[in-house]
Amino acid sequence: MTAMSTPASATSSNAAAANGASPGATPAAGTAGLYHITSSKVRLGEGGTIAPGAAVAGQALPGFAPGQRPSDKLSNETLLKWLRDMVMIREFENRCAQSYQQAKIGGFCHLYIGQEALAVGTINSLNHDDPIVTAYRDHGHALARGMTARACMAEMFGKLTGCAKGKGGSMHMFDRPNWNFGGHGIVGAQTPLGTGLAFAAKYEHDVMQRAVNRPDGSPAPDGEFIPAKKKVSLAYLGDGALNQGALHEAMNLAGLMDLPVIYVVENNRYSMGTAIERGTTMAHDLTAKARAYGMEGIQIDGTDVLNLYDYFKPLVDRCRENSRPAFVDLLTYRYQGHSMSDPQKYRTKDEVDGHRSKDSIERLAQHLMHDRKCLSEGDFDRIVAECKDIAVDSVEFAEASPAPQIEPELYSDVYANIEPNLSPTRDYTVGAKNPLI
Numbered sequence: 141m142t143a144m145s146t147p148a149s150a151t152s153s154n155a156a157a158a159n160g161a162s163p164g165a166t167p168a169a170g171t172a173g174l175y176h177i178t179s180s181k182v183r184l185g186e187g188g189t190i191a192p193g194a195a196v197a198g199q200a201l202p203g204f205a206p207g208q209r210p211s212d213k214l215s216n217e218t219l220l221k222w223l224r225d226m227v228m229i230r231e232f233e234n235r236c237a238q239s240y241q242q243a244k245i246g247g248f249c250h251l252y253i254g255q256e257a258l259a260v261g262t263i264n265s266l267n268h269d270d271p272i273v274t275a276y277r278d279h280g281h282a283l284a285r286g287m288t289a290r291a292c293m294a295e296m297f298g299k300l301t302g303c304a305k306g307k308g309g310s311m312h313m314f315d316r317p318n319w320n321f322g323g324h325g326i327v328g329a330q331t332p333l334g335t336g337l338a339f340a341a342k343y344e345h346d347v348m349q350r351a352v353n354r355p356d357g358s359p360a361p362d363g364e365f366i367p368a369k370k371k372v373s374l375a376y377l378g379d380g381a382l383n384q385g386a387l388h389e390a391m392n393l394a395g396l397m398d399l400p401v402i403y404v405v406e407n408n409r410y411s412m413g414t415a416i417e418r419g420t421t422m423a424h425d426l427t428a429k430a431r432a433y434g435m436e437g438i439q440i441d442g443t444d445v446l447n448l449y450d451y452f453k454p455l456v457d458r459c460r461e462n463s464r465p466a467f468v469d470l471l472t473y474r475y476q477g478h479s480m481s482d483p484q485k486y487r488t489k490d491e492v493d494g495h496r497s498k499d500s501i502e503r504l505a506q507h508l509m510h511d512r513k514c515l516s517e518g519d520f521d522r523i524v525a526e527c528k529d530i531a532v533d534s535v536e537f538a539e540a541s542p543a544p545q546i547e548p549e550l551y552s553d554v555y556a557n558i559e560p561n562l563s564p565t566r567d568y569t570v571g572a573k574n575p576l577i
Contacts, residue, residue, distance in 0.1 A: 211446040216514040226256040226501045229280045231531040249310045252280035254475035257500035259284040261448035265456045271319045271337040273330045274376040276311035278323030286318040293534035299541035306544045316357040328384030334375025335390040338401035341371035372460045373401040380411030382420045394465035395433040403467045408474045430467035442470035443500045
């Protein structure tokens with residue numbers, strides 16, 4: 141089968157270990173455990189470990205009767221799209237790593253390799269016009285929500301054709317038409333914004349009884365009536381943000397005001413280089429933090445996109461219908477360092493290899509091959525090849541795109557409501573729209 145392209149740093153001797161791989165699941169040379177699928181290889185066993193031939197189609201999970209998992213109702217076409225989206229994120233991130241090592245991308249760069257199922261599973265549990273807000277490991281969410289690889293990579297390169305016209309870079313992907321209200325570089329600072337997005341949606345529905353934006357995110361002109369909808373906001377955060385005061389203030393407010401926001405903890409076990417149990421209380425049961433604010437809290441295995449959807453989608457539906465907040469401890473793992481400059485001395489290669497042996501893309505591909513029988517090895521090879529080509533094209537597009545011009549761009553798109561005399565030197569302006577967004 142086609143092997144994933146893997147940046148050199150992905151094979152670092154520093155990494156972290158979950159349950160070991162089963163016999164016969166050894167990755168082929170050079171694949172670094174990212175893809176090693178054949179028709180006779182691993183499937184899910186009990187407890188999320190890997191065992192040959194363990195999972196059987198229709199096997200009941202806790203809380204679901206056989207054949208009644210929410211993911212059972214998803215079409216083959218939907219799951220094939222999810223697989224493609226996950227592969228696209230990984231190939232895009234591989235090219236980001238390569239470009240960063242070539243000094244084509246500057247600043248900080250936080251890769252999403254290993255966590256693809258989390259973004260794809262949670263975002264596909266929403267309606268398209270449900271707002272999301274993320275932390276700074278945000279490329280995967282942007283792509284999963286519908287941003288083009290070109291607009292995303294151009295932003296990585298700081299080019300004018302990027303989603304934020306080169307002003308945001310890696311940590312600040314923003315896509316209003318896809319209701320993605322940005323990556324944020326201050327740890328935990330996005331959680332009050334996610335709470336505010338939920339408040340805005342609730343206010344529209346309960347008080348105004350009309351929406352101020354069209355479904356495509358553009359403002360509704362005066363005189364145009366758009367019925368308000370019940371919405372759910374997702375506020376993503378890393379486990380390193382759990383101790384931030386802004387998060388606890390936001391959760392307290394959400395609990396008091398019955399705001400439909402879900403705080404999604406992308407728990408990859410490390411706050412930069414600090415293991416979670418060394419950094420926050422109740423690390424063994426983070427849902428205790430939800431109970432303190434009177435909201436529902438659940439823990440989900442976020443490395444299996446079907447399992448994630450099975451539990452996350454009903455939670456989204458409950459929060460939407462009842463206008464209540466929730467907190468989710470989503471267990472995941474990053475194969476790369478915290479950022480591209482991370483030497484990863486806090487974890488071992490064996491540990492990382494253990495997590496790679498349970499790769500989320502491989503899990504979904506195996507399900508589609510063996511259980512759904514809607515994917516062949518050749519089909520999978522073609523998906524990988526197509527995503528590689530799109531990632532390469534995005535780099536070429538970014539390299540060929542113009543850089544922002546300092547004089548006009550420095551004073552454009554800074555303020556939403558421009559007032560006179562905000563600057564002693566010149567007036568602020570509204571910049572030209574990016575045709576890719």
